[in-house]
Amino acid sequence: MSDRKIDKETGVETTGHSWDGIEELNNPLPRWWLWTLYACVVWGIGYSIAYPAWPMISGATKGLLEYSTRGQVASDIAAHNAQNEGLVAELLAADLTTLAPTSDLHRYANARGSAVFKAQCSQCHGAGAAGAVGYPNLLDNDWLWGGDIENIVYTVNHGIRNDTDFDSRYSEMPAYDDIFENDEIAAVVEYVISLSSTEFDADLAEAGVDLFMDNCAACHGDEGLGNRDLGAPNLADAIWLYGGSRQTVEYTVRNARYGVMPAWGQRLSDEDVRAVSIYVHALGGGE
Amino acid sequence: MTQSTLYAPQEPVFPRKVSGRFRNLKWWIMAITLGIYYITPWIRWDRGANLPDQAVLVDMANRRFYFFWIEIWPHEFYFVAGLLIMAGLGLFLFTSAMGRVWCGYTCPQTVWTDLFILVERWIEGDRNARVRLYNARWDLKKWRLRLFKWGIWLVIAVATGGAWVFYFTDAPTLLTNLLNFSAHPAAYITIAILTATTFLFGGFAREQICIYACPWPRIQAAMMDPDTITVAYREWRGEPRRHSAEVKDGAEQGDCIDCMACVNVCPVGIDIRDGQQMECITCALCIDACDDVMEKIGKPRGLIDYIALSDEPAERAGQPPTLVWKHILRPRTIFYTAIWGAIGVGLMYALFIRTDVELTVSPVRNPTYVLQSDGAVRNIYDVRLRNKTGDDRTFHLSLTSDEILRIDLEGADGLRTVQIPADTTILQRVYVTARANDPAATIAMTDLRLWVEDIDTNERASRNTTFNGRDQ
Numbered sequence: 049m050s051d052r053k054i055d056k057e058t059g060v061e062t063t064g065h066s067w068d069g070i071e072e073l074n075n076p077l078p079r080w081w082l083w084t085l086y087a088c089v090v091w092g093i094g095y096s097i098a099y100p101a102w103p104m105i106s107g108a109t110k111g112l113l114e115y116s117t118r119g120q121v122a123s124d125i126a127a128h129n130a131q132n133e134g135l136v137a138e139l140l141a142a143d144l145t146t147l148a149p150t151s152d153l154h155r156y157a158n159a160r161g162s163a164v165f166k167a168q169c170s171q172c173h174g175a176g177a178a179g180a181v182g183y184p185n186l187l188d189n190d191w192l193w194g195g196d197i198e199n200i201v202y203t204v205n206h207g208i209r210n211d212t213d214f215d216s217r218y219s220e221m222p223a224y225d226d227i228f229e230n231d232e233i234a235a236v237v238e239y240v241i242s243l244s245s246t247e248f249d250a251d252l253a254e255a256g257v258d259l260f261m262d263n264c265a266a267c268h269g270d271e272g273l274g275n276r277d278l279g280a281p282n283l284a285d286a287i288w289l290y291g292g293s294r295q296t297v298e299y300t301v302r303n304a305r306y307g308v309m310p311a312w313g314q315r316l317s318d319e320d321v322r323a324v325s326i327y328v329h330a331l332g333g334g335e
Numbered sequence: 336m337t338q339s340t341l342y343a344p345q346e347p348v349f350p351r352k353v354s355g356r357f358r359n360l361k362w363w364i365m366a367i368t369l370g371i372y373y374i375t376p377w378i379r380w381d382r383g384a385n386l387p388d389q390a391v392l393v394d395m396a397n398r399r400f401y402f403f404w405i406e407i408w409p410h411e412f413y414f415v416a417g418l419l420i421m422a423g424l425g426l427f428l429f430t431s432a433m434g435r436v437w438c439g440y441t442c443p444q445t446v447w448t449d450l451f452i453l454v455e456r457w458i459e460g461d462r463n464a465r466v467r468l469y470n471a472r473w474d475l476k477k478w479r480l481r482l483f484k485w486g487i488w489l490v491i492a493v494a495t496g497g498a499w500v501f502y503f504t505d506a507p508t509l510l511t512n513l514l515n516f517s518a519h520p521a522a523y524i525t526i527a528i529l530t531a532t533t534f535l536f537g538g539f540a541r542e543q544i545c546i547y548a549c550p551w552p553r554i555q556a557a558m559m560d561p562d563t564i565t566v567a568y569r570e571w572r573g574e575p576r577r578h579s580a581e582v583k584d585g586a587e588q589g590d591c592i593d594c595m596a597c598v599n600v601c602p603v604g605i606d607i608r609d610g611q612q613m614e615c616i617t618c619a620l621c622i623d624a625c626d627d628v629m630e631k632i633g634k635p636r637g638l639i640d641y642i643a644l645s646d647e648p649a650e651r652a653g654q655p656p657t658l659v660w661k662h663i664l665r666p667r668t669i670f671y672t673a674i675w676g677a678i679g680v681g682l683m684y685a686l687f688i689r690t691d692v693e694l695t696v697s698p699v700r701n702p703t704y705v706l707q708s709d710g711a712v713r714n715i716y717d718v719r720l721r722n723k724t725g726d727d728r729t730f731h732l733s734l735t736s737d738e739i740l741r742i743d744l745e746g747a748d749g750l751r752t753v754q755i756p757a758d759t760t761i762l763q764r765v766y767v768t769a770r771a772n773d774p775a776a777t778i779a780m781t782d783l784r785l786w787v788e789d790i791d792t793n794e795r796a797s798r799n800t801t802f803n804g805r806d807q
Binding site: 148149150154174175176178185187188189190282285286287330332 | 699701702705706707708709710713715745746747753754764766771
């Protein structure tokens with residue numbers, strides 16, 4: 049071309065641009081750079097054929113290798129499940145009452161149960177299993193329906209006061225608002241308080257004894273120690289599910305309380321139910 | 336038309352054979368360092384049935400580092416950090432005292448390059464023959480020599496990469512697996528990468544690694560001062576150089592006869608007579624070469640020598656240089672030695688007070704305490720117990736406190752003992768309980784110390800923690 053400008057100093061063609069007399073050399077790209085670019089282009093073509101790449105109307109092209117991150121995760125999970133198959137079979141077959149706490153199976157079940165608990169149970173019972181008002185603390189030694197491993201498995205499987213499960217644990221306390229007079233309620237409340245506290249009105253409590261024996265002792269026992277067959281709480285211990293103040297106890301007597309729990313046997317696999325039961329049993333209160 | 340460019344192609348370097356005391360020292364160091372590198376993974380060390388019997392083993396899979404009688408667990412990584420700090424300080428110390436001795440004698444790049452040059456000289460001949468071969472056409476002879484040389488280099492490179500992987504798993508097993516192609520791909524890939532880098536760095540890149548790739552020369556340059564002993568040319572004795580033409584003039588002559596011996600033996604291709612240079616790795620081969628020449632022409636040795644630059648004025652004035660130890664012993668080097676030693680002593684102390692029984696305590700704070708049905712207050716602790724011995728052990732847990740507290744172990748039925756397999760760590764749930772009306776249950780916080788004791792050896796360890804009462 050006739051209008052090619054050559055730099056006198058270097059003999060290299062210039063771009064023709066000039067700023068204050070400074071001209072820009074038009075050096076060719078370095079060979080190694082150019083070849084790297086070509087190699088990247090080739091790689092890119094190969095990659096877009098092998099892997100998902102081109103966006104189409106209903107999703108990207110699948111690629112010859114049919115790789116997907118979702119499939120990768122699925123195969124990872126399948127691999128882990130396959131790896132744990134033996135332990136799961138052992139867990140399903142094991143007699144949980146005699147399972148040694150130091151055994152590998154117990155450790156596996158505890159770890160698995162911990163994961164189940166955090167996903168399914170912690171919403172009500174708390175991440176640390178300490179419970180909340182109305183939701184039992186699973187760390188202490190007070191159990192409404194029994195704290196040995198078989199009872200825990202049963203509770204987890206069938207839930208509490210759960211209409212969808214025929215075998216669900218069930219009991220119902222009457223609401224005494226319509227049955228007792230106000231002074232009767234005050235007397236019963238004072239008697240219940242007196243079972244576990246030293247600060248109470250002795251005369252008022254005395255007035256509540258007969259009412260308690262006639263109405264409450266059937267479930268809660270003559271000494272107020274509760275009855276696990278009926279899920280009736282021990283009223284003589286230091287633990288209150290809904291709180292131990294007079295107002296709270298009075299509210300319970302008037303209105304009754306019904307804690308409910310899902311029947312996890314309907315949603316979780318048998319091994320998960322067993323695992324989470326082992327986990328709960330090993331939290332400190334297990335019997 | 337002039338061609339102005341800042342680019343200069345790499346000048347190939349063909350170091351000539353040299354002999355002398357520094358060359359001998361370097362042969363010895365090469366033999367020792369390579370020996371350590373290749374032989375170490377094969378040393379056996381009996382640690383009992385449950386632990387590996389390799390003396391030096393970095394067991395990534397099981398997260399253990401074995402060094403003869405020492406076993407490091409991941410939570411003791413500070414030992415490794417301490418050793419790295421000591422290595423760094425050691426480099427600072429040697430550099431401020433004697434310049435780039437690391438580069439010249441012990442750096443793997445130098446050692447392997449020396450080995451590769453040895454092979455090259457054995458196959459292709461000394462400097463002149465190699466220059467001729469370099470310029471020769473690619474005929475059958477050149478191909479034969481080159482392929483033979485590359486083959487030997489490749490064998491060395493494979494052995495280098497191969498030795499590296501033996502540090503990470505049982506060496507005899509891995510060798511068998513490598514040979515019958517059943518080893519893990521990671522082993523083959525590692526060997527392949529290290530083979531490639533050894534082959535390229537030792538055979539072809541050589542001094543360019545030191546000049547362009549390695550950051551250490553720049554750092555070292557900042558650490559040297561006029562008292563640092565380094566390789567230098569006594570310019571005041573050597574100049575003016577004795578060219579044959581000038582001899583006839585009868586003018587005053589220096590000791591340097593410009594024989595180029597110092598340049599020809601230099602593995603980085605510089606002329607030491609130009610003064611200190613960034614490229615110089617102070618391998619001291621020019622000292623050997625020059626001393627040889629000085630002896631032949633009947634002049635004193637040491638025209639090129641290990642000297643400190645601060646001696647130059649005295650030497651120019653004809654006075655003897657300061658004693659070497661006076662250069663080396665100065666506040667800076669003493670300071671480096673002191674902190675190097677302090678860290679070393681600290682690490683040794685930490686090593687000797689370490690027990691084979693260990694626990695860490697993490698109090699469960701969700702919830703802060705658990706009220707029992709009888710009003711007692713219970714705290715839960717996740718206690719991690721470590722059995723660092725090679726045998727299964729039984730640990731007993733107990734506590735000490737100013738207040739009355741009771742300790743129980745999850746799943747241990749009141750015995751307060753727990754079985755821990757050899758070389759493992761387990762997480763044990765521990766319950767500490769205060770009776771309803773005891774002070775610990777009613778006040779906010781009580782100090783306590785948890786103890787773990789190996790019931791066979793009575794070795795024990797303890798951790799302080801606190802107990803939360805109802806008064807939160």
